[in-house]
Amino acid sequence: MKQIPGGICAAKGFTASGVHCGIRKNKTKKDLALILSEKKAAAACVYTTNLVKGAPITVTKNNVADGYAQAVICNSGNANTCNANGIEIAEEMCALISKELNISASDIIVASTGVIGQTLDITPIAEGIPALAKELKADTNDAAEAIMTTDTVPKVISYSFEIGGKECKIGGIAKGSGMIHPNMATMLVFVTTDCAISPAMLQKALSADVKDSFNMVSVDGDTSTNDMVSVMANGMAGNEEITAEGADFDEFCKALNAVTTYLCRMIAGDGEGATKLLECIVTGAASKEIAVTVSKSVICSSLFKAAMFGADANWGRVLCAIGYSGADVDVNKIDVSFKSVAGQVDVCVNGAGIDFSEDIAKEVLTEKEIQVLIDLKSGDASATAWGCDLTYDYVKINGDYRT
């Protein structure tokens, strides 16, 4: 497996585009994205667990119920959620794409992201779609840009891998910056691959993957109403279709995980106002569940996040977050270290503080990517969660988001 250029257009038969159609006021911001597969593709999705669900979620669920899709249409600037006519508008978006591209409206994944509770006007979308279709290209990041809201960078990755002697490619884009605390699903992520895999196995791969990838990311503890991860696999790589578990399936899962883990790290590191990517690696847990609970509790602690912003080695906040996590741990066994490219500093052994150099700790914590290593010394299970620091800019961005 190796990283390659191309993003969501890396896989054979996929093109994409992004334009500014007028949903967002700022004309320099693209707000409408399209991804198209030349052939109908196996499709799998996971969705937000929030009871308040965006209308596009309902429409997409219905459209991919048969396991197939051919295109993704996504707008930013308005979440199309908590509106009287949300379903109608989401269906209209599919109908317009269907007509423009001459594909079935029921093969379209539709997604929206932005402010909740305002009517989404179909007019700019209808007017923008011809340009969107015309712009479809096999080498573009425009779609990744058009799904951004408060993101500061587009999030794109692609890899090639081999299945049964055939080269396959997989690529993904993501948006996500605030309201990031997925639970069995996540922010907006669109993955494309030319690997041949059945809809059932594709869903199996995705559902397993999100447990260790997107469900382990938290920016602010708020689970969005519009989270969605979708994968389209159009089979154009020519490998023998994966229809069961085995070496080929494992190879595909590995490639999928490379894409999703990369995007997770990008989402966490680009959290609203973030200056640092925080990675919490828990080892020595008695069970996977305990490792997950502990790593997420630490990554979600506002006090820990603020301390990391200040490069303050306040490990008491790590212990505190472990203690209130609800996980059954022996607090008198816990070791904690901070690590970055600048080095590693051990700060807590067997649940109690040890002497360490504040100067070295400051150097370690001033880097852009910080690992907090927690060894529970009670078993073999482990988990990794990603998050970001809590900064002045998070408050600024969210103090007046709508205007």
Add this chain to the structure above:
Amino acid sequence: MKQIPGGICAAKGFTASGVHCGIRKNKTKKDLALILSEKKAAAACVYTTNLVKGAPITVTKNNVADGYAQAVICNSGNANTCNANGIEIAEEMCALISKELNISASDIIVASTGVIGQTLDITPIAEGIPALAKELKADTNDAAEAIMTTDTVPKVISYSFEIGGKECKIGGIAKGSGMIHPNMATMLVFVTTDCAISPAMLQKALSADVKDSFNMVSVDGDTSTNDMVSVMANGMAGNEEITAEGADFDEFCKALNAVTTYLCRMIAGDGEGATKLLECIVTGAASKEIAVTVSKSVICSSLFKAAMFGADANWGRVLCAIGYSGADVDVNKIDVSFKSVAGQVDVCVNGAGIDFSEDIAKEVLTEKEIQVLIDLKSGDASATAWGCDLTYDYVKINGDYRT
């Protein structure tokens, strides 16, 4: 029942004091507090549920196991938690007070608040105790000041009430500003009363009370390792001792709740960096549990808190927080309004947005105390939770707390 001056010294037989002994570097900050009852008092406590518990919690639990106490000793500046010799130090604090005041060491409630994981030096405490004993007065706020950490104001209240024709008094002090997300217990709160009530009924009253008071406050979602609420009742009001449920017990519970609710509002409004007290009132819930879950989820949402800081009527974030709370609600029935002394603005009816004046909303949300009213229209249960906005100063305070 009426509000009276006096705080924790309002009740007969209670004196208190606070001094700077040298745990905190800043000499203008008091860091050692004492509360003394002339007679041994019935005592009840609730404690943090964090698995990582401060050493003083362990020692206090042991000391009040018999239902009685006579004094409280509390230091700020160091939490005496995650240290090798924490228990020893906490016991030494009790022994020093015992000797100085000639009371039993096992009748002392000991508490500490401040940074975790640093050894608490007994020397300044030992040196400060004679002055602390000498300063004991019946009209002082020094103890309330000495338990403050990042608090900006001392938190004090007292009421008088009547039981069986006898005037009783009750007063309380609290500290709590960050790491505030109690669960079955809370920050540091010391309540004193001269009402005669048995230890068992006092514990019953307190345990019931915290469910609707301190367990409904959240500043940042972090449950402290050192939370404690204690009540001492010395019986000096001369009423017939309350030993069972009934009108007298109800009257006492009402007075206790007046004290705790007042302190809750003060703690939330003085949350680290807070500019506003947020009160989330949920009505029409199918069960009390649902009302509690919904109100706490809203008050804990970082996005909602940041929006309130910006006086932004972004009710979508209220709906979102209800949706991911885990409570079983019909999202299509929910009404949401914002209210303050400046007026009320309805923003959401039956789960969808309605037209409202952004100008009026801004006026309502620019006040210091904001109510968010949520009607689930599915039953008769209700709950109120308190919190505060998320501001630049929260990040500033916690970005470099230790230095």
